[in-house]
Each structure stands twice: as structure tokens, then as C-alpha cells.
Amino acid sequence: MKESNIFSKKLYFGVMFFTVILLSIAYSFMPFPSLTIIKWNKVDLSVEGTSKTTRALQVPKPVIASKGFWTINSKGRLGNQMGEYATLYALAKLNGKQAYIPQAMANYLSPIFRINLPTLHESMRNKVHWKNYHLNDWMEQRYCYVPGDYVKLTGYPCSWTFYHHIREEILREFTFHDYIIKEANKFLRSISKGKANVTYVAVHVRRGDYVRIMSKTWKLGVVADKGYLEKAMSYFRKKYSNVVFVVTSEGMDWCKDNIDASKGDVHFSGDEQSSSPARDFSLLAHCNHTIMTIGTFGIWAAYLAGGETIYLSNFTLPESPFLKVFKYEAAFLPEWIGIPADLSPVLPKK
Secondary structure: OHHHHHHHHHHHHHHHHHHHHHHHHHHHOOOOOOOOOOOOOEEEEEOOOOOOOOEEEEOOOOOOOOOOEEEEOOOOOHHHHHHHHHHHHHHHHHOOOEEOEEHHHHHHHOOOEOOOOOEEOHHHHOOOOOEEEEOOOOEOHHHHHOOOOEEEEEOOOOOHHHOHHHHHHHHHHOOEOHHHHHHHHHHHHHOOOOOOOOEEEEEEEOOHHHHHHHHHHOOEOOOOOHHHHHHHHHHHHHHOOOEEEEEEEOOHHHHHHHOOOOOOOEEEOOOOOOOOHHHHHHHHHOOOEEEEOOOHHHHHHHHHHOOOEEEEOOOEOOOOHHHHOOOHHHHOOOOOEEEOOOOOOOOOOO
């Protein structure tokens, strides 16, 4: 009887041993989504408080992805969607989680870019008990340690402080589809008038809702300033030869009235009826340098274009509530060139 029990135990452990071996082999061949682990321990990411000093974050060594996955709200238009996508990509990676984008975000971005994050089906999204986690529009230390397996990031994050440390990965995510690249390059060649070595400067002038709503709600001083645009264009005219300015805007009538095109180097790209956000954005991003006024659309066009960027460095009034949710130093890269507008006509009289 003892020999029978000993034999049974040996058989049991033998079967268990080979079962573990077989499961390990099978697991190694399963097609789980890959997750690149960040290897650095410290990086300049955060802009906290009111000081313009960028603080260094103590970044943890991310853990291997465990159960659960993260997503983010899909709010706003193209620039907002890009900011939300990039922030989700970066923070999920930092916290060792798989990221999924909402269907609405995929509908916005996938026709334009070769994005790679998987899409979360609506039926699945509605079944998950999400932990909502609000983000300010600048990186903070606490975002390195976000607790929870099923986290939904909320807010309007767009700041470079979330994702600039993985810039090349973000640029790959926002690679245009081939047909968009061909259309943009074809258009730029058509306005070069046969000149060689043309330097294209994108000019994005945000009007639209910023004029109708945002300037009143947030007490913005200016949304596009004639003097500012003249200074910015003069900078590029002095620095480069054969400059062509490509102007896009949802307020093209204002642009034609306020931008001096008498030198023959300014091209107004379409109008509100013939243009589209995707077309305008691709034209801006394929230029060499950028002049922007305000808004995430212009910020992202400049980020993708590279080169030199000039931005409006003081479009808010001193008492603007917008300054509670927006920081200039978190919105614009340190190497970008800020030119102030003349706010004296809109400042309160002393």
C-alpha cells in the first residue's frame, strides 16, 4: 500500500511538472501587445507652481504591465485630440499600463495619422468600472504613480511636459498617411513659383470660437494681433531668403485685411468653405518653420514641423481665469521664440 501511495505521488508531481513546462512554452508564444519599458530614472518634465523654473521629476522605474488598461476622455477638436492621445500614450507607458483610445478619438485621428494604440470598443468601454483621474495641463510628480488598473484620464492635457522625453515615438504616432503627404507637398511646390531652396513658414491664425466665446469667457487680451504678425514675419524675412508664408485660418477675411501680402511672399491657403482642418494642419506641419497665434492646433502643427517656432507670448489679461488652467512655460517649448502683443488698448485704464 505504501509503495502504491509513493508511486501515485511521484506520478502526480511528474504530471504537474510537465504541465508547468508546457504552459510556460505556450505562454511565451501568446501574442500579447508589447510594451517598451522606459529605462531612465530622472527627467525634466514638470512645471509646477507659478514659477517659470522647470523642476526635475524623480521618475520611477516603470513596472511590467499588469492587469487592466487605461484610456482617456475624447474632448475637443484636432489639437485637443492629439494632446490627449500623446498624454495617454506617455503616462500609460510611464505607469506600466496598456493604453486604449476611445472610438471617437480613433475616428478623429486615424483618417489623418498612422496611430498605433488600439481602440476600445464602445460595448467594452461601457462595461468597465473606470477610475476617473483628472490631469492639469502640465506634468506633475504624482502622475508618475497613478493608482488603479482601469483608469480613465480626464481633462484637456496637451503640454509637451507629458511626452517630450519620448518625442520620436510621438512623432511616429503622428505620421501622416501617404496621400496626405503627397497632397501637402504638391501644394507647397505649386506656390513656390519655380524658385529653388524655398523656406516655407507656416502661419496659423486662430479666430473662430476664440473670438466669439473664449476671449470673453477667459478674458483673453488678443487672439491675433497685426503688429505681432508683422514682427514675426519680419524675423523670418531677415533670416532666410526665398521665404514663402503659408497662411491658414478659420478667419481668412481678417487675415487678408491685416497681413501685408504686397511683397508677393504670402499665400492665403483657401478659405473657410474650401479648406478643412486636416488639409490646413498637414500644410502647416510640412512647412520648415512656424508662426502661431494661440490654440492647440497651432502648437501641434509647430511640434510636428520642427524648425523655428514663434508664438504669441502674452495673449491673456493679467486677471484672466485662464491662467489657473494654463501655463505659458508648459505650453510652449523653451527653445521657441515668444513675441509679445501690445495689450495696452485692452488693458484697464488707470
